Amino acid sequence: MIRRASAQKDTVAAFQPGEKLQIKGQVNIIGNSPAMQGVYKDIGRVADSNATVLIQGESGTGKDLVARAIHFNSCRGNKPFIKVNCTNLPDSLLESELFGYEKGAFTGAGNQKKGKFELAHQGTIFFDEIGEISLSTQAKLLRAIQEKEFDRVGGTSTIKVDVRILAATNRKLEQSVKEGEFRGDLFFRLNVVNIYIPPLRERKEDIEALVAFFLAKYNNEFNRQVKGFSPEATKLLMNYAWPGNVRELENLCERAIIMARGNIIVPEDLELSSGNKIQSLSSSNPSEQNLPLKQIVADVERQVILKALEENNWCRTTAAKVLGINRRSLYSKIKELGLE
Ligand SMILES: Nc1ncnc2c1ncn2[C@@H]1O[C@H](COP(=O)(O)OP(=O)(O)OP(=O)(O)O)[C@@H](O)[C@H]1O
Numbered sequence: 001m002i003r004r005a006s007a008q009k010d011t012v013a014a015f016q017p018g019e020k021l022q023i024k025g026q027v028n029i030i031g032n033s034p035a036m037q038g039v040y041k042d043i044g045r046v047a048d049s050n051a052t053v054l055i056q057g058e059s060g061t062g063k064d065l066v067a068r069a070i071h072f073n074s075c076r077g078n079k080p081f082i083k084v085n086c087t088n089l090p091d092s093l094l095e096s097e098l099f100g101y102e103k104g105a106f107t108g109a110g111n112q113k114k115g116k117f118e119l120a121h122q123g124t125i126f127f128d129e130i131g132e133i134s135l136s137t138q139a140k141l142l143r144a145i146q147e148k149e150f151d152r153v154g155g156t157s158t159i160k161v162d163v164r165i166l167a168a169t170n171r172k173l174e175q176s177v178k179e180g181e182f183r184g185d186l187f188f189r190l191n192v193v194n195i196y197i198p199p200l201r202e203r204k205e206d207i208e209a210l211v212a213f214f215l216a217k218y219n220n221e222f223n224r225q226v227k228g229f230s231p232e233a234t235k236l237l238m239n240y241a242w243p244g245n246v247r248e249l250e251n252l253c254e255r256a257i258i259m260a261r262g263n264i265i266v267p268e269d270l271e272l273s274s275g276n277k278i279q280s281l282s283s284s285n286p287s288e289q290n291l292p293l294k295q296i297v298a299d300v301e302r303q304v305i306l307k308a309l310e311e312n313n314w315c316r317t318t319a320a321k322v323l324g325i326n327r328r329s330l331y332s333k334i335k336e337l338g339l340e
């Protein structure tokens, strides 16, 4: 799943692909499907290089986990890991947030403040949801990433930092570049190495191990002894398209543990807990109608998203929560599926 933009010598894998990836820094990545083994190999290969990595994948596939895994398996692992959430980065805040400011630089700047670049010195800075930043912010970011030096707002001396750069997005950035929404030069700067995490519906072999992991986690958290899913409930999980990927599966396991009436989770528990019955494809299975996979997935997504919206009076914030995806992803799905 790795695509190198420039030839790069493989470094020794920091770990072997295994059933469970336990890394320093409490990073647990579960799943032993060939697709995830590919991701583990990628992490092992790039971790110890200083390469900039762009992590791509749908919402909830584990991009955050992979970024942390790269950092904690690198020689920078005991230095800071600083995450910048680009969805909360309006132009007006960008400079002070990233580069910091000097005392008195503007009204309210009572004390000197270090920016995220400075805080990440010798460690890693992770730009999450990089696809969301405006074009003018992209220009400022490009300069800082290229030069790795900047001035604090109101400062007179240039600060130079040693940081490793990671970025993640659930957008198809190549497409955004074509559409003029994302700068090509910034894209190439970030996309030195590309790690793609496939959606859960393309690696359903991982569901069993993920469910076991989340059941153990939430049994422990809620002091319950739920043993697992009944065969019928398991069938529902396996037939579902998981538009919210692993995050949605985790949310479902959490709710199911809270709502389960016995030690085994049955389909009724899933229906009750989520207020959104997980729809099995088996009743009128479109895959048996020889439809293209893309259309089957889009149909299922449409059904599930529409139901969540209708049941929540079209409140997108609540619907996004129920679906286990972020609001922005829900907005783009609504647009993409023509649900407005
Ligand atoms: N392979 C995995 N093993 C264990 N937990 C996982 C795995 N993938 C995702 N998760 C869990 O699912 C949730 C979502 O993961 P994460 O935040 O890394 O996804 P993301 O791709 O960054 O999503 P978004 O695009 O919405 O930010 C987290 O609670 C994470 O711990």
Ligand SMILES: [Mg+2]
Pocket (backbone or CB within 6 Å): 063, 064, 128, 168
């Ligand atoms: Mg994320």
